[in-house]
Amino acid sequence: MKTLFIYYSYTGNGDLVAERFREKGAEIRKVTPKKPLPKSFLLGMLTGGFLAAIKHKDPLFEWDSSLEGYDLVIVGSPVWNGRISSPINSVLEALKGKELSFVLYAGGGAAPKAVERLGKEFPSSKIVVLKEPKKYPEEMEKLQVFFD
Numbered sequence: 001m002k003t004l005f006i007y008y009s010y011t012g013n014g015d016l017v018a019e020r021f022r023e024k025g026a027e028i029r030k031v032t033p034k035k036p037l038p039k040s041f042l043l044g045m046l047t048g049g050f051l052a053a054i055k056h057k058d059p060l061f062e063w064d065s066s067l068e069g070y071d072l073v074i075v076g077s078p079v080w081n082g083r084i085s086s087p088i089n090s091v092l093e094a095l096k097g098k099e100l101s102f103v104l105y106a107g108g109g110a111a112p113k114a115v116e117r118l119g120k121e122f123p124s125s126k127i128v129v130l131k132e133p134k135k136y137p138e139e140m141e142k143l144q145v146f147f148d
């Protein structure tokens with residue numbers, strides 16, 4: 001089973017998820033927006049929340065969007081303002097129509113709006129939402145659905 005995890009992380013929770021996938025033998029691709037969020041916490045929250053709300057697609061540094069040869073492709077995104085993060089909007093645009101599964105990481109551990117959108121755009125996808133895995137490492141057990 002060849003698995004690919006494509007993800008974005010702003011504050012490191014996604015990196016922890018990526019590490020778990022790597023341990024399980026998956027290949028990892030991290031995307032990086034050309035324009036990072038402002039360093040100030042408040043400005044970062046406001047900017048990221050706004051960009052997510054308008055479904056902005058952040059321009060990304062070059063990344064490999066080929067999925068050939070993978071049995072399972074999982075996309076990872078932090079939840080911003082209840083939604084998919086703006087860097088991952090660009091990934092979803094590039095991978096439209098592909099069979100994808102998702103891992104979302106959220107401060108509150110739930111993201112109904114984001115899950116609803118993904119369910120519509122990627123109807124057969126498996127979606128797992130983790131609550132702040134850096135703080136609650138036991139949340140990572142939910143990733144087991146991808147390895148069963």
Ligand SMILES: Cc1cc2nc3c(=O)[nH]c(=O)nc-3n(C[C@H](O)[C@H](O)[C@H](O)COP(=O)(O)O)c2cc1C
Pocket residue numbers: 008009010011012013014015044045046047048049077078079080081082083105106107108109110131132133
């Ligand atoms: C701009 C911004 C907006 C956020 N909005 C939400 C939110 O609406 N709901 C939530 O549960 N967590 C929210 N969070 C918290 C992150 O989703 C959470 O910390 C996540 O684990 C971050 O992943 P990362 O460390 O890989 O970037 C937000 C964080 C940022 C930076």
